[in-house]
Structures are given as C-alpha cells and as structure tokens.
Amino acid sequence: MPDAAATVSGATREQDGEEVRPTAPDSEVGDLHTEEMMINMGPQHPSTHGVLRAVVTIDGERVVDVDSDVGYLHRCFEKICEKLTYHQIIPYTDRTDYLAGMTNELALVLTVEKALGLEVPRRAQFIRTIMSELQRIHSHLLWFGTFGLDLGATTPFLYAFRDRETISDLFEEITGARMMYNYMRVGGVRNDVSAAWVKKVRTFLRQFPAALREYDDLLTGNPILKARTRGVGKINARTAIAYGASGPVLRASGVPYDLRKHDPYLVYDELEFDVAWASEGDVLARYQVRLEEMRQSLRILEQALEGLPEGEYLGKAPRIIKLPPGHYYGHVEGPRGEVGCYIVSDGDRKPYRLHWRAPSFVHLQLLPLMARGHLMGDMVAIIGSIDIVMGEVDR
Amino acid sequence: MYLAATSSLPLRLYQWTEQLFTDLGLPLWLLAVLVATVKAALIIGFILINVIFLIWLERKLGGHIQNRLGPVYTGPFGLLQTVADALKVLVKEDIIPAAADRWVFMAAPLVAFVPSVMIWLVVPFAPGVQARDLNIGTLYVAAMTGCTVPALLMAGWSSGNKWSLLGAFRAGAQLVSYEVPLILATLAVVMLAGSLSLNDIIRAQQESTWFIFLQPLGFVVYLISAIAELNRTPFDLPEAESELVAGFNTEYSGFRFAIFFLTEYANLLGSSAIAATLFLGGWSGPFLPPFVWFLLKTYLFVFLAMWIRFTLPRLRVDQLMNLSWKFLLPVALINVLGTGVFVAL
Amino acid sequence: MSTTLLVFFALAAISLLAAWRVVTDPQIMHAGLWMGLCFVGVAGIFLLLTAEFLAGVQILVYVGAITTIILFGIMLSDVEEVQPQEPPFYRFRRRFGRWWQPALPLLVAAAFLVALFTIYGQAGWSDLQPVGPAASTPAGLDIPAIGHALFGPYALPAEAASVLLLSALLGALVLAMREETLRVFRGSPGSSRVLQPGSGMAGREVNAGETDHPGQDEKKEVGAGT
Numbered sequence: 001m002p003d004a005a006a007t008v009s010g011a012t013r014e015q016d017g018e019e020v021r022p023t024a025p026d027s028e029v030g031d032l033h034t035e036e037m038m039i040n041m042g043p044q045h046p047s048t049h050g051v052l053r054a055v056v057t058i059d060g061e062r063v064v065d066v067d068s069d070v071g072y073l074h075r076c077f078e079k080i081c082e083k084l085t086y087h088q089i090i091p092y093t094d095r096t097d098y099l100a101g102m103t104n105e106l107a108l109v110l111t112v113e114k115a116l117g118l119e120v121p122r123r124a125q126f127i128r129t130i131m132s133e134l135q136r137i138h139s140h141l142l143w144f145g146t147f148g149l150d151l152g153a154t155t156p157f158l159y160a161f162r163d164r165e166t167i168s169d170l171f172e173e174i175t176g177a178r179m180m181y182n183y184m185r186v187g188g189v190r191n192d193v194s195a196a197w198v199k200k201v202r203t204f205l206r207q208f209p210a211a212l213r214e215y216d217d218l219l220t221g222n223p224i225l226k227a228r229t230r231g232v233g234k235i236n237a238r239t240a241i242a243y244g245a246s247g248p249v250l251r252a253s254g255v256p257y258d259l260r261k262h263d264p265y266l267v268y269d270e271l272e273f274d275v276a277w278a279s280e281g282d283v284l285a286r287y288q289v290r291l292e293e294m295r296q297s298l299r300i301l302e303q304a305l306e307g308l309p310e311g312e313y314l315g316k317a318p319r320i321i322k323l324p325p326g327h328y329y330g331h332v333e334g335p336r337g338e339v340g341c342y343i344v345s346d347g348d349r350k351p352y353r354l355h356w357r358a359p360s361f362v363h364l365q366l367l368p369l370m371a372r373g374h375l376m377g378d379m380v381a382i383i384g385s386i387d388i389v390m391g392e393v394d395r
Numbered sequence: 396m397y398l399a400a401t402s403s404l405p406l407r408l409y410q411w412t413e414q415l416f417t418d419l420g421l422p423l424w425l426l427a428v429l430v431a432t433v434k435a436a437l438i439i440g441f442i443l444i445n446v447i448f449l450i451w452l453e454r455k456l457g458g459h460i461q462n463r464l465g466p467v468y469t470g471p472f473g474l475l476q477t478v479a480d481a482l483k484v485l486v487k488e489d490i491i492p493a494a495a496d497r498w499v500f501m502a503a504p505l506v507a508f509v510p511s512v513m514i515w516l517v518v519p520f521a522p523g524v525q526a527r528d529l530n531i532g533t534l535y536v537a538a539m540t541g542c543t544v545p546a547l548l549m550a551g552w553s554s555g556n557k558w559s560l561l562g563a564f565r566a567g568a569q570l571v572s573y574e575v576p577l578i579l580a581t582l583a584v585v586m587l588a589g590s591l592s593l594n595d596i597i598r599a600q601q602e603s604t605w606f607i608f609l610q611p612l613g614f615v616v617y618l619i620s621a622i623a624e625l626n627r628t629p630f631d632l633p634e635a636e637s638e639l640v641a642g643f644n645t646e647y648s649g650f651r652f653a654i655f656f657l658t659e660y661a662n663l664l665g666s667s668a669i670a671a672t673l674f675l676g677g678w679s680g681p682f683l684p685p686f687v688w689f690l691l692k693t694y695l696f697v698f699l700a701m702w703i704r705f706t707l708p709r710l711r712v713d714q715l716m717n718l719s720w721k722f723l724l725p726v727a728l729i730n731v732l733g734t735g736v737f738v739a740l
Numbered sequence: 741m742s743t744t745l746l747v748f749f750a751l752a753a754i755s756l757l758a759a760w761r762v763v764t765d766p767q768i769m770h771a772g773l774w775m776g777l778c779f780v781g782v783a784g785i786f787l788l789l790t791a792e793f794l795a796g797v798q799i800l801v802y803v804g805a806i807t808t809i810i811l812f813g814i815m816l817s818d819v820e821e822v823q824p825q826e827p828p829f830y831r832f833r834r835r836f837g838r839w840w841q842p843a844l845p846l847l848v849a850a851a852f853l854v855a856l857f858t859i860y861g862q863a864g865w866s867d868l869q870p871v872g873p874a875a876s877t878p879a880g881l882d883i884p885a886i887g888h889a890l891f892g893p894y895a896l897p898a899e900a901a902s903v904l905l906l907s908a909l910l911g912a913l914v915l916a917m918r919e920e921t922l923r924v925f926r927g928s929p930g931s932s933r934v935l936q937p938g939s940g941m942a943g944r945e946v947n948a949g950e951t952d953h954p955g956q957d958e959k960k961e962v963g964a965g966t
Contacts, residue, residue, distance in 0.1 A: 039557045045640060061561070061712050152628055152635060152709025158461040224629055224708045376561070377711040380638050499773065531883070534796040541804020545776050548811045552769060560815070567812050571805065591793075591883060 036064055043072045047150045047380045050390030054367070054383075061375045066368045070361075073394035081354040086112050086186060086321045089354070093341075094180040096356055097392035099142055102135035102171075103334035105184035110265055111330030111341040112186050115323040121312035122267075124188035129266045129304045130201070131171075131183065132332070133297040137208070138167040139335035140290050143387045147287065148219055150384035151228055156219045163211045166204050173197055187317030198305055205301055212294060220291065229284035233370035233382035236281055243369075244362045247337025248293065249386055252286040254279035259333035271303045283378075283385040290387075322349050336360055336387055358392040434526050438515045446660040450477040453701050460705040484656075487649035494555030495646065503553060504647070504654035507546035510539040511661040518668045519593050521678045521685040532593040533585055536669055537578050540624060543662070544570045547633065550655070551643035562642025565712060566633035570624060572719040577620035579727035583613040583734040584673045593669075597677040607674040609737075612730045614674050616723050621666045622700055623719070626659070629707040632715060667696035748788055750851060755781030769814050776807035793883050 036059045042048035051072035057065040077096060081089050086108070093108050094101035106128060113120060141164040148156035168178040174191055175181040183190050219225055235245070240253040250257055256277035260268040276292035278285035323345035331340040337359025344353040363386040370382045409430070416426045451466065451474055458465025466473025491500055517532045519525040529535050544567055551563020584606050585591055588599035600606055607614045623630040634642035644655045671677060671692035678685035680692075710718065758778035765771040779802040786795035890898050 037557060039561075047638070058561075061564075148708065152631065153707065154457075154628075155461050155705050158463060162462055219708070222708060224710055224714075227714055228708065228711055375712055377632070377635070377638050377709070496767075496769070499770070529792060531792045531796045534793065534800065538796045538799035538804060541800050541808075544804060544808045545773070545811060548808065548815065549773065552811070552815055563815065564812075567808055571808055574804070 041379070043069075047146075048383060049146065049388055052364070052383070052388065052390055052393070054379075056371075056376075056379065058376060061377075063371045063374050063376065063379050066371045066379070068364055068367055070364065070390070070393050073390045075395065077395040078354050078356060081351060083350060085349045086323075086351070089351075090184060091180065091182040093356075094182060095391060096358060096395050097334065097336065097339070097360065097389045098179060099389055100135050100139045100335045100339075101179065101181045102131045102183065103332050103339055105181065106132060106266075107330055107332045107334070107339040107341040109184045109186050110332060111328050111343055112321060112323065114330050115326070115328040115343065115345065116186070116318070116321070118187055118317060119315065121188055121315045122309050123192075123311040124313050124315060125266045126304050126308045127189050127193055127313060128184065129268065129271070130193075130301060130308070131189075132266070133300045133304070134167050134170060134201070136297045136335045137294050138164055138171075140294050141167070143290060143335075143384075144215060144219075147381075147384040147387075150380045151225060153219060153222075153225075156215060159211070159214060159218060163208060166207075170197065170200060170204065173200075185314055185317070186321060188312065188314035190314070192313040193308075198308065201301065201305060205298055205305075208298060209295075212291070215291070220287075225287075226284065228377070228381055229287060229385070230280075230282060232283045232374060232378045233385060234280070234282045235366055235370055239369060240281070240366070243366050245337065245359075245366060246362070247333065247335070247359050248276075248286055248289045249337060249359075249363050249366070251275065251277040252289045253281035259331060259338060263331070265332060267304070267307070268300075270307070271300050273300050273303075283381050286385045286387075320349060322347060323351070331357065334359060336389065336392070337363065356395055358395060360386075360388040360390075360392040361395075364388055364393055438526060439512060441520075442512060442515065442661050442664065443657075445664050446657055447477045447481070449660045449664060449697060450480075450656075452697070453704075456698070456701050457705050460702070481653060484653045485650055487652075489649040489651060490646075492555055492646050496553035496555065499549050499553035500646075501651070503546050503550035504651045504658070506549060507543055508654050508658045508661070510542040510546075511658045511665060513539045513542075514662075514665040514669070517593055518665070519597060519672060519677055520689055524686070525594065528592055528594045531591050533581050533591050533596070533669075533673070536593075537574070537581065540577070540662075540666075541570075541574055543624075543658075547643050550647070551633075554643070554646035556646050558640045559643050559645045562633045562635075562639045562645070565635075565639070566626065566643055568712075569626070569630065569632060569715060569719075572716060573620040573623035573630075573723075576616050576719060576723035576727040577624060579724070579731055580610075580613040580617035580620065581673060583610055583727075583731050586731070586734045586738050589738075593672050593677070596673060597679055600676040601679050605674065605676045610674065610730070610734070612726060613734070616727045616730065617670060617674065618696075618699070619718075619723060621670060622703060623715070625663050625666055625700065627663070627700055628704040629710050630715060631704075631709060632712060635709055663697060663700060664693065667693045667700070670696045744788060748785065751781045751784040751788070754778075755785070769811070772807065772811045772814055775810065776803050779803045779807060793886060 036057050039056050039058055041052075041054040041056050043051040043053040048054060053069040053072065055067040055069060056063055057067075075095070077092060081092065084092070089108060090105050093104040097104055112118075141160045145157035145160035145164075148154070148160075171181060172178045174193055174197060175183040177183075235249070235253050237254045240250050241255060245253070246257070246259075254277065256275045258275040259265070260273075261275055273296045276289045276296055278289050323343065325345055325347040328343045328345065329340060331338050333339075338357060339359060340355075340357030342355040342357065343351045346352040366386065367382065370386070371379045374382070412429070413426060454476070455465040455473070466476035469475040469479050491497060514536055516526045517529050517535055519528070547566040547570070548563050551559040551561075551566065554560070584596060587603075587606060587609060588596040590596065590599070596606075603609070626633050632638070632642075634644060639645070644652060647655060668689070671689065675692045675695070677692070678689040680688035683691075755778050758774045758781060761774040762771045762778060765774060779798060783795045783798040783803070786792075786798055
C-alpha cells in the first residue's frame with residue numbers, strides 16, 4: 001500500500017509543472033501574501049463550449065489572467081480548400097461554424113458570385129434570406145440554452161431546444177440535413193421551397209413570439225440573471241472595434257453596426273428591420289441584443305415570406321467555375337458576427353488561397369480583457385456570452 | 396384515537412419482546428442490543444428507500460418542469476431507474492487518483508455520510524416513534540449539519556485536483572456562512588417553543604399554531620439557508636457543473652461517488668423533515684395518520700427545493716456571501732429580537 | 741465493567757490518540773483532521789456525562805466551525821511540507837500490511853456498533869420511559885441554567901470574551917483589507933506575462949472602474965461568522 005504521507009502534497013501543489021509565482025513580498029504586510037493558482041479550464045470542461053483550453057490564473061476565485069489555447073479542433077480547413085473546386089468547398093464551410101451552416105455557405109457563394117459578377121434569381125435571394133434568418137434564430141436559440149446552462153439554469157436549455165427543433169425540422173425538410181446543409185449553390189440554392197414549407201414557417205412565426213415571452217419569464221426577468229450579468233465582462237466600443245469584434249458582441253458595446261444594414265446583401269435593403277444594439281457592453285447587453293435579434297429576425301422572415309416571388313431558384317452558373325485572377329472578399333452577418341471569405345485566385349478552378357474570417361476567433365481574443373478581475377463564475381458567463389464555436393475558431 | 400393506536404404499537408411490540416426475553420431467561424442487554432439494531436436498521440432503511448424515491452422524483456419533476464418525461468423505461472413510470480443507476484455506479488471501479496491523499500480521500504465520503512444519518516436520531520416520525528428524544532434536539536441537528544463541512548473540505552483537498560480544491564473552498568465558505576442564519580432561524584422557533592427538543596416544539600405547535608404563521612420571516616430565512624446548506628441550485632456553487640466541473644467530487648467514482656450522492660439526498664430529506672417539524676407542526680394534523688402527515692410535510696419541502704432548483708440560475712460567489720451576511724443574517728437577528736419581544740410580552 | 745465505562749475508555753483512547761497525532765503528524769492538514777477527531781471524542785465524553793448541551797456545542801463549534809476554519813486556513817496558506825524520515829507505523833505496516841487493511845474496516849465497524857448501541861440502545865422508545873431532563877442532567881448543566889449563568893453571574897466574562905473575539909475579527913479584517921488595497925496599488929501581478937494587445941487598448945480600462953466585487957474577502961467573512 002502506498003504510504004499516505006509520501007503521495008501527499010500541500011493544498012497549493014501544482015500539477016501542470018508550472019511554478020507558482022508568489023507575489024512580491026511586501027515589507028509592510030510581512031508574510032501575509034497570497035499566491036495565484038494556475039488552472040486548466042478545458043479542453044474538457046462542461047462550459048468551454050467545445051475544446052477551448054483556457055489557462056486561467058486565479059487568485060482565490062478572482063481571475064487574474066486568461067490565456068486561451070486554441071487548436072484542438074484544427075482540421076486544415078483553409079489548406080484543404082486550396083485543393084477543392086468552389087462547389088466542393090461549400091459543404092466544408094458548414095463545418096467551420098457548425099451551428100450556422102447556412103450563413104457560412106452564403107459567405108462563400110456570395111464571394112464567388114461577386115467575383116464572377118453573377119446575377120442570382122430573386123426567388124433564390126429570398127430563399128437565402130429566409131434561410132439566413134432561420135439560421136440566426138436557430139443559432140441564437142442554442143446559445144440561449146447553453147448560456148442558461150452556464151449560469152446554472154437547466155430549464156431554459158430544454159425550452160430553447162424545443163423551438164430549435166422546429167427550425168431543424170424545417171431545414172431538414174428542404175435540405176435533407178439538420179446541421180450540415182450543403183444547400184447554397186453558386187447562382188442560387190440547391191432545392192426549391194414548397195408552399196407547404198412556407199406555410200410551416202408561417203406557423204413557426206406565429207408561435208415563436210410566445211416562446212420568446214416564455215424565455216423572458218424563465219430567464220430574462222430573473223434577478224439572479226441580472227445580478228450575474230450586469231457589469232460583467234465589459235468591453236467598450238473602442239476596444240471592441242480595435243479588436244475587430246462584430247455581430248452581437250460589437251453591437252452590445254454600443255456600435256450599431258450590422259452588415260445587413262451597412263453593406264446590404266441579398267434582399268436585406270428591401271426589408272424593414274432594426275439593428276439590435278445596446279451600449280453597456282456587458283454580458284447582459286450581449287444577452288439582450290441576441291434576444292432582440294431573434295425578434296428582428298422574425299420581422300425579416302415575415303416580410304421575406306410575404307415577398308417571396310415565383311421563379312427560378314437556381315440561376316445560370318458556369319459548370320466549371322474559374323475565378324478571374326485577383327483577390328476577392330465577401331462577408332455576411334452571421335449569427336456570431338461577420339463571417340468573411342477571402343479568396344485569392346490565380347484563375348484556376350481552385351482557389352490559390354482561401355482565408356476564412358471567423359467571428360468566434362476574433363471574439364475569443366477579447367476573453368482575457370473581459371474576464372480579468374472577475375470571478376470564476378463570471379468567466380463562465382463571459383465565455384457563454386461571446387458565443388464561441390470552436391469549430392470556427394480552429395477551423 | 397389514532398394517536399394512541401399508533402403510539403401504542405411500538406410500545407406493545409416492545410413489551411411483548413421484553414416478556415419474551417424474561418420468559419426465555421435472556422439477558423436484558425441483549426434486548427437493548429436488539430432494540431438498537433432494529434431502530435438503526437429502520438432508520439437507515441427509511442433513508443435508503445426515500446433517497447431512491449427522491450432521486451426518481453427529482454428526475455421526474457425536473458423532466459416535467461423541463462418539457463420532457465424524465466425516466467420512463469425502467470420499471471413502472473421509470474421507478475426502478477434509480478436502482479439501475481445505483482447498481483451501475485456500484486460496479487464501477489473505485490478510482491483513487493495518484494495525486495490524492497489516499498486515506499483522507501477514502502474517508503471523506505463516510506465522514507460526509509455519517510452526519511446525514513445521525514440527524515435522524517432526533518426526527519420525530521410520529522408520536523412516540525423517534526429514536527431518541529434528545530433534550531438538545533435542534534442543537535444536535537445543527538451540530539450534525541455542521542459536521543458536513545470538514546468532510547467536504549477533506550474531499551476537495553485530498554483529491555489533488557484544483558477544481559476539487561476550489562469546490563472545497565466554496566463549500567467551506569458557503570456552509571459556514573449559511574449555518575449562522577440557519578441556526579438563528581431555528582433559534583427563534585426554539586424561543587417560541589421554549590425547548591430545544593423537537594417533540595416539545597411539535598407539542599408547542601399543537602397548543603398554538605404552526606410556527607410558519609408565527610415565524611414567516613424565520614421560515615423564509617430557514618428555507619433559503621437550508622437550500623444553501625444542501626448545495627442545491629441556486630446555491631450549488633461547490634459542485635457547480637458549468638464552473639467547477641463537479642466541484643469537490645470531481646475525482647470520485649463508483650461507490651464513493653454513490654455515497655456522496657446518497658448523502659446529498661439524505662441531507663435533503665433530513666433538512667425537509669426538520670423544517671416540517673420546526674415550522675409545519677411535524678406529524679400533527681387531522682384525519683390522516685401522523686406518519687402520513689410527517690411524510691406529506693417533508694415532501695412538501697422536498698418539492699419546494701426541487702422546484703427552485705429547476706427554476707433559478709446559480710448565484711455568484713460574492714453574491715452568495717452577500718446574501719448570507721448582508722441580508723439573511725440581519726433579518727434573522729431582527730427576527731430573533733422580535734421573537735424575544737413577542738415571547739416576553 | 742459497564743458499557744458506559746467501556747465506551748468511555750474507547751472515546752478517551754480515540755481522543756488521546758488523535759491529540760497525539762495532532763502534534764506528531766508531519767502533514768499539517770492531517771494534523772487538522774486529527775484535531776477534529778479529537779474534538780469528536782471529547783464531545784462523546786461529554787455525552788457520557790449526560791452533558792448533552794455541551795456535547796452539542798462542542799460538535800457545533802469545535803468540529804463544525806473551528807476545525808473548518810483551521811482546515812480552511814491550512815488549505816489557503818502555503819505550507820512547507822515536512823517529509824517524515826520514516827512514515828508513521830512503517831514497521832507495523834510492513835509486517836501486518838497484508839491483513840490490517842481488511843481488519844481496519846472491521847475494527848471501525850465494531851467501534852461504530854458499540855457507539856450505536858450506547859446511543860440508541862437505552863432501551864425502549866423514548867416516550868415509553870420518559871426520563872425528565874432534570875432527572876438525567878446534573879445540576880448546572882441543563883440548558884436554562886446555562887443560559888441564566890451566561891446572562892447572569894457570568895455576563896461580564898462572556899461579554900469580555902465576545903469583545904475579544906470581535907477585536908480579533910476586526911484585526912483579521914484590517915489585515916486582509918490592507919492586503920487587498922496593496923494589491924490594487926501594485927496592479928494584478930499576473931498581467932505582465934500576458935500578451936498585451938497591440939492596439940494599445942488596454943484591458944485595464946475595461947475592467948477597472950464600473951464593476952465592483954464585494955465578495956473579495958468572502959473567506960475572511962467566513963472567519964467572521966463563527
């Protein structure tokens with residue numbers, strides 16, 4: 001039997017082989033100093049949303065520093081794209097931000113269409129808009145559920161998934177897939193939507209506001225939630241812009257910047273909606289912005305369904321796509337922020353180089369700024385509030 | 396009278412056994428041993444059966460609150476799910492991490508479990524059905540509840556895991572902080588009843604009214620503190636899954652984990668039983684047999700705790716401390732003061 | 741030899757052994773735990789003397805609070821470890837290691853049984869043989885008497901003790917506060933190692949003002965509670 005005393009070490013033992021750096025001894029307080037503890041949050045941790053490894057330095061419960069270590073999910077997406085034709089890349093984009101496949105595909109096909117100067121049929125544009133907004137709600141619902149879980153409220157998760165299920169079913173009916181849609185095509189979309197499907201979406205639009213009210217009852221109005229999130233993980237507008245934040249994270253920091261308004265694509269310029277934004281820049285603001293975005297998405301969806309024209313759903317596009325040599329950038333407003341696709345073409349069927357701008361990756365860089373000085377519990381709320389998807393961060 | 400009937404049943408049983416012993420010429424200490432064994436077995440049996448039911452109830456309730464069904468497949472209404480889970484956990488390997496402090500690690504679940512059983516020594520199930528009517532009943536309960544803290548510290552510290560250690564810190568801070576308002580809330584009840592004995596407290600409530608009506612403030616303080624003492628959401632910080640993985644029991648597996656789990660629910664049941672006794676008049680009530688009343692009232696608290704668990708998000712560490720020291724403690728003190736004035740009048 | 745005497749010896753042995761280990765155990769955490777065990781043993785002896793109130797208070801205060809605080813303190817502080825030359829009971833273990841592992845739980849179980857019998861085993865259900873508290877409790881140990889003593893003749897010492905505790909509490913707070921303030925002046929020590937953002941937008945301005953964390957010294961407040 002191993003001897004008890006031999007295997008034991010003190011409470012502050014370090015397992016990572018990292019030396020503990022005691023704070024500078026202070027003459028006035030003598031021996032009374034505290035030392036920090038380095039702790040590995042992840043890559044297997046319930047609330048790092050995938051395989052994020054955050055090396056957290058804590059002083060008691062207070063986060064002194066966070067170092068995020070990414071790359072556990074790296075799949076060489078960009079390199080693989082160099083070996084694929086543009087149509088072959090489409091299914092790969094689903095796998096970057098696997099919670100928002102539609103908008104990823106859209107970013108790629110929009111870029112390719114821009115490079116080709118391709119005109120897309122109006123019906124296809126409307127279908128793309130509908131899919132994007134459904135995707136936004138779909139993704140925000142998952143975020144809502146997991147954010148609740150991060151804060152220790154287990155019930156909202158299941159309510160959110162109830163409604164998310166409806167959207168998943170809608171996607172499945174048209175694309176045959178619930179997650180990896182492979183639906184967008186250069187020049188349009190793969191399948192047309194039926195009248196029956198449109199009716200189902202309308203039913204969802206009728207029902208969903210009630211669900212949103214339910215979420216408000218469940219979580220938004222909760223004083224514990226407010227106390228946990230208000231003033232936590234603050235990012236001001238300047239920092240957010242300097243770091244290249246986009247999407248809800250940027251908008252919650254007081255910058256009402258939305259690509260759907262400021263660089264309209266598809267038919268967004270014909271539709272009426274407001275940009276959801278808040279000025280506080282804390283976790284609560286990001287929470288409220290996302291909830292409001294779902295409401296705005298409903299508005300967009302209603303108008304898009306109303307205006308859905310008859311006609312082609314897949315326009316004429318060259319069978320073999322060769323982009324003229326040059327640099328192309330296209331971006332869309334994904335659920336997490338600006339999804340950008342940067343293509344360098346040498347005139348071949350395959351991109352010479354493809355870079356994917358992933359909003360989660362950008363936002364993850366803000367994590368140390370947001371988390372420093374807060375408590376471990378806040379740290380979890382902050383990670384939840386920036387809504388990272390590791391598939392997109394690591395690509 | 397049903398009261399007499401139920402209370403005389405154990406009495407008759409005892410007298411009968413005593414007669415048997417004298418007839419057979421057996422020594423009386425053997426009788427004492429027998430009585431002790433029967434009592435202990437009854438109480439532990441009661442706890443185990445109820446815990447199995449409680450776990451099922453929690454999952455079922457949680458399921459229905461969360462738009463799903465909870466366990467359905469194993470047994471009728473999924474009732475045997477807990478049994479299946481318990482069996483599964485018991486056959487798991489008992490892993491003791493290399494970095495763990497072996498002896499402390501092994502002892503911690505037991506140290507946690509023993510107080511949760513000990514509480515039941517003074518719980519009055521029905522008139523006359525109580526293992527021992529200690530004249531320090533409520534103090535005894537508070538003392539036993541307090542014994543859980545070192546166990547959690549032991550578990551967290553000995554695991555050799557930083558998450559466990561953090562969980563232990565939280566557990567220690569939380570349990571010690573909430574013990575104070577808990578005891579103060581109990582104190583107000585004790586002042587009203589004029590006795591620490593749980594039986595006397597029930598008797599006092601029979602004479603006046605349930606103390607929940609005389610002590611609404613104390614009741615609220617007790618309820619909040621008790622939920623905090625039980626480490627349940629919104630106060631489940633020591634084992635906050637999304638923050639600390641599993642807190643102090645991160646490294647535990649198999650049987651030892653099962654013991655921790657059992658302890659948690661045994662404590663829930665114990666606290667509920669004590670709350671029912673202190674504030675809802677214990678077993679007293681019309682029409683139904685006292686034991687049924689006891690169970691009903693106990694399960695009312697259990698239900699309340701579960702309902703809260705599936706409704707609220709978790710508090711943050713500093714908010715948790717603020718709630719205890721800046722809100723509950725002053726309220727409890729004012730309550731004690733008010734009760735003092737009330738009693739003096 | 742009566743059961744009571746037997747139990748007394750058992751408890752005394754436990755307390756003494758534990759007390760001995762408190763001062764000899766090289767592992768300070770273990771020493772703290774041994775101390776808890778010692779307190780439990782003493783509480784048991786109080787119980788034997790039918791000083792139930794004292795036993796309850798002993799467990800509540802010494803096991804539930806004092807031990808906790810001490811363990812807490814040990815866990816929070818950077819303890820220099822002392823490696824023993826030879827682990828305790830080493831020779832004994834080497835010789836009997838094979839069988840003492842199963843034997844120990846049996847021993848513990850036996851001790852637990854004895855304790856169980858003495859606690860539960862005072863024949864009969866309580867209400868059947870009402871033993872008035874006054875009858876079983878020695879004079880001066882029943883609760884009202886203790887209360888009267890504390891707030892009557894011994895009011896001054898009790899108050900003095902509470903003032904002492906209060907000043908200790910305040911002292912701890914002052915020490916802790918100073919530490920916290922100093923830390924704020926120094927800035928958080930870990931941040932120098934971190935990649936500072938190239939944009940010059942330091943995170944400091946984001947995190948400084950606005951948010952305040954009253955829970956900073958919750959651990960000290962714990963100490964305050966007991």
